[in-house]
Amino acid sequence: MPKRVTIMVVAVLGLALLAAAVVVGVHWWQGRDETTFEQAAAYAPSDAERLSWTNWSAVRKQVGSDLDAAFDADLSSASALVESAPVLESEFGFSPANAEWELFSQSAEGAVVIVKLPDGAAVGAVADHLDDLGFARPKDDDGVWMGGDTLLPEVGDNLTPELQYVALDADAGLVLTSDRDDYLQQVVDGLGDDEISGPMRSVVAASGEPLTAAVYDGDRVCRALAMSQADDDDQQTADRLIKEAGTVDPLTAYAMSVQPGGDVRTVMAFADDEQARTNADSRSTLAIGPAPGQGGNFAERFSVSSATAEGDLVTLDLSPKEGSYVFSDLSSGPVLFATC
Structure with a gap:
């Protein structure tokens, strides 16, 4: 009898190990399939309402390391670190000149900048810079380096307040910064476990491997890009154009991105497939006509090369x-074809 018990236990343990191996395998393949943008967005806190993404490695391959060239190519406006770049490079040990990518997450609760260091770069070197600059070292490796608004002016000019507090993740090769130490610690504690909303994840995935992007959740896009920001005359014009175009349903998420070839991709998420099919027609119609609130016509700025509905997404x-x-012009409102 004892031998039979032993055999059963071994069999159960074998099945458990096999199941664990299958789970690990699934996660590994999911990671293989994810874009760099998706991998970065997975670090964003669950309360994120807007994500601003800059793939600095890809931008440098496209236009070189000159930030003026990146601006001219409309590839740097999403960054929270551009104005601080010279001081970051000389004093902090990381900057747009060597970072792999930058993700700026904003919500009603707080904001955090997440920077991926280049492969092989030592987070410890950044820690040494912070020590030299006067940041107070945390007791724990996953704690927050305390700077504050009085320290930054001593370090250099034009430093964004988002650099007041810093956290480091050596395993992931990340530098995280914020203007609030308590919010930054909250983000660090949930790093990799929190998830942005499902619709935001969907529009991020549909954006491919962009050079730069802006992503909004439903509530934020319906405030930030809504025609309610326009003056009365433009709102009346917008109402007429929307009525002529057809049904326009509320968005559940929205992403605008610059693709490697230079095209701009807009992805809109809706409540269901039927709304997506309807809005593919109405919003593509709005995107080829007048641009109240922005001035002139959208056709003066771009042409619509394709408009598709797939599932609950319109691209x-x-x-x-x-x-x-x-x-950069249409990442802030009012934007007629993105209004709610």
């Missing part, structure tokens, strides 16, 4: 006209 692929700044 508009836009081809910018030479000299236009479609991404």
Whole structure:
């Protein structure tokens, strides 16, 4: 009898190990399939309402390390660190000049900048810089380095307040910064476990491997890009154009991104597939006409190369006209084809 018990226990343990191996395998393949943008967004806190993404490694391959060239190519406006770049490079040991990517997450609760260091870069070197600059070292490795608003002016000019407090994740090769130490600690404690909303994850995945992007949850996009920000005359014009275009349903998430070839992709999430099919028609119609609140016509800025509905997502692929700044101009409202 004891031998039979032993055999059963071994068999159960074998099945458990096999199941664990299957789970690990699934997660590994999911990681293989994810874009860099998705991997970065997975670090964002669950309360994120807006994500601003800059793939600095890809931007440098596209235009070089000159930030003026990145600005001219409409690839740097999403960054929270551009104005601070010279001091970051010389004093902090990381900057847009060597970072893999930057993700700026904003919510009603707080904001955090997440920077991925280049492969092989030692987080310890950043820690040494923080020590030298006068940041107070935390007791724990996953604690917050305390700087504050009085320290930054001593370090250098034009430093964003988001650099007041810093946290480091050596395993992931991340530097996280914020203007609030308590919020930063909250983000660090949930790093990798928190998840942004499902609709936000969907529009991030549908954005591919962009050079830069802005992502909004439903509530934020319906405030930030809504025609309610326009003056009365523009609102009346918008009401007429929307009525002529057809049904316009509320968005559950929204992403606008610059693709490697220079096109701008807009992805909109809706409550269901039927709304997506309806809005593919109405919003593509709005995207080729007048641009109340922005001035002129959208056709002066870009052409719509495709408009598709797949599941609950609508994707508009836009081809910018030479000299236009479609991404930076239309990442803030009012934007007629993105209104709720």
